[in-house]
Amino acid sequence: MFGIYLHIPFCEKACNYCDFHFSTSFKVKNQLIDCINKELAIRKNELLGEVRTIYFGGGTPSILSKKELISILNQIKTNYTVVKDVEITFECNPEDLSQNKLKELIEAGVNRLSIGVQSFDDTVLKWMNRAHTSDKAIACIELAQKIGFSNISIDLIYGVPLFLNRNWRTDIEKAIQSNVQHISAYNLTKEKHTSLYNDVSKGKYSMPSQEVCSGKYQQIVESLAKSGFNQYEVSNFSSKAFESKHNSSYWSSIAYLGVGPSAHSYDGKNNRRWNVSNNKKYIEGLVTNGDYFEIETLSEFEIANEIILLGLRSDLGVSMKKIKKLLNDNQFQVFNKQVDLFKKQDLIKQTENKLLVDAKSRILADYIARELFILPE
Ligand SMILES: C[S@@+](CC[C@H](N)C(=O)[O-])C[C@H]1O[C@@H](n2cnc3c(N)ncnc32)[C@H](O)[C@@H]1O
Numbered sequence: 001m002f003g004i005y006l007h008i009p010f011c012e013k014a015c016n017y018c019d020f021h022f023s024t025s026f027k028v029k030n031q032l033i034d035c036i037n038k039e040l041a042i043r044k045n046e047l048l049g050e051v052r053t054i055y056f057g058g059g060t061p062s063i064l065s066k067k068e069l070i071s072i073l074n075q076i077k078t079n080y081t082v083v084k085d086v087e088i089t090f091e092c093n094p095e096d097l098s099q100n101k102l103k104e105l106i107e108a109g110v111n112r113l114s115i116g117v118q119s120f121d122d123t124v125l126k127w128m129n130r131a132h133t134s135d136k137a138i139a140c141i142e143l144a145q146k147i148g149f150s151n152i153s154i155d156l157i158y159g160v161p162l163f164l165n166r167n168w169r170t171d172i173e174k175a176i177q178s179n180v181q182h183i184s185a186y187n188l189t190k191e192k193h194t195s196l197y198n199d200v201s202k203g204k205y206s207m208p209s210q211e212v213c214s215g216k217y218q219q220i221v222e223s224l225a226k227s228g229f230n231q232y233e234v235s236n237f238s239s240k241a242f243e244s245k246h247n248s249s250y251w252s253s254i255a256y257l258g259v260g261p262s263a264h265s266y267d268g269k270n271n272r273r274w275n276v277s278n279n280k281k282y283i284e285g286l287v288t289n290g291d292y293f294e295i296e297t298l299s300e301f302e303i304a305n306e307i308i309l310l311g312l313r314s315d316l317g318v319s320m321k322k323i324k325k326l327l328n329d330n331q332f333q334v335f336n337k338q339v340d341l342f343k344k345q346d347l348i349k350q351t352e353n354k355l356l357v358d359a360k361s362r363i364l365a366d367y368i369a370r371e372l373f374i375l376p377e
């Protein structure tokens with residue numbers, strides 16, 4: 001079993017915080033979709049087994065026309081064996097979700113929407129340079145529910161600069177009231193080459209402190225828990241039945257095929273691959289049968305480090321058996337000593353075979369993982 005990730009690298013507008021790969025020029029869109037279809041065919045024998053999940057991410061997948069979306073899905077069905085109850089997630093921006101668009105998506109077989117709401121506060125949305133308003137976000141969620149989508153996720157961002165006076169509690173309440181099945185809440189990060197980064201560097205405003213962000217995080221963890229959302233990963237909340245199958249497979253080291261510019265792939269063992277983050281170079285590589293990707297083979301301790309990082313972020317935890325298999329005696333001893341330090345501070349729990357960071361401390365998962373990382377000998 002494996003998942004397919006498709007990267008659709010176009011956006012109408014650039015959000016002030018985003019450094020994902022995308023272009024606001026649509027000139028090469030047709031060619032690029034053809035190349036995604038070509039890549040899908042070329043790589044059909046790369047991973048064994050059936051396709052369990054398909055994930056359209058971006059950029060903005062909701063800029064795809066019905067014809068383009070169906071051409072990609074048909075290409076997958078022609079070249080791969082897809083399970084009957086495949087999860088098909090589609091990331092979309094609220095401004096694209098008309099009644100017509102939502103009907104096209106449901107007819108094409110999309111059964112999970114991930115809507116980029118980010119905030120229900122128009123001042124924040126404007127500052128982010130988003131193209132939708134809070135009313136539009138609420139209306140498109142209602143419309144999607146009316147049309148028959150029963151597995152909807154929304155993305156929210158917390159930790160925005162304090163001058164915006166954002167009322168995070170109101171945002172959380174509106175998210176809960178919207179009756180969606182899944183909520184992702186991301187801490188705003190200041191990425192290089194974004195206008196957020198430039199503005200902060202120029203001293204126009206500053207990012208909130210770690211303490212402020214931790215407070216916002218605790219607020220959402222507590223409020224969502226009261227409303228029946230389990231935090232199954234640092235940034236992801238839902239009931240068991242609505243956890244993202246696709247993202248959960250990343251966290252448990254299941255193989256995935258990443259197609260499109262900047263997409264990453266993993267063979268489930270020790271090979272990672274990433275496609276070039278440039279639309280023209282990606283197209284050129286596929287049209288001329290040339291290079292458009294790089295491959296890295298991970299050593300055993302690097303695989304262990306990935307398992308530690310991903311496992312501690314989620315409620316799946318880290319299997320001690322797996323880590324022991326990947327490390328030599330000396331490395332495992334060093335690892336265990338570090339684990340003991342975190343256990344004493346009550347930041348890690350250990351059951352017979354599993355290491356777990358519980359929900360209240362999970363915001364520290366990346367820090368704890370880095371402290372546990374095995375270094376080259
Ligand atoms: C890359 S976008 C793609 C989906 C779609 N275009 C959208 O904007 O919703 C996926 C999610 O990444 C999150 N994201 C992107 N850059 C971020 C940043 N610098 N800090 C926190 N979250 C970020 C946003 O919440 C966004 O919804």
Ligand code: SF4
Nearest residue numbers: 011014015018058059
């Ligand atoms: S957050 Fe989404 S819409 Fe905004 S620039 Fe990034 S990919 Fe595009």
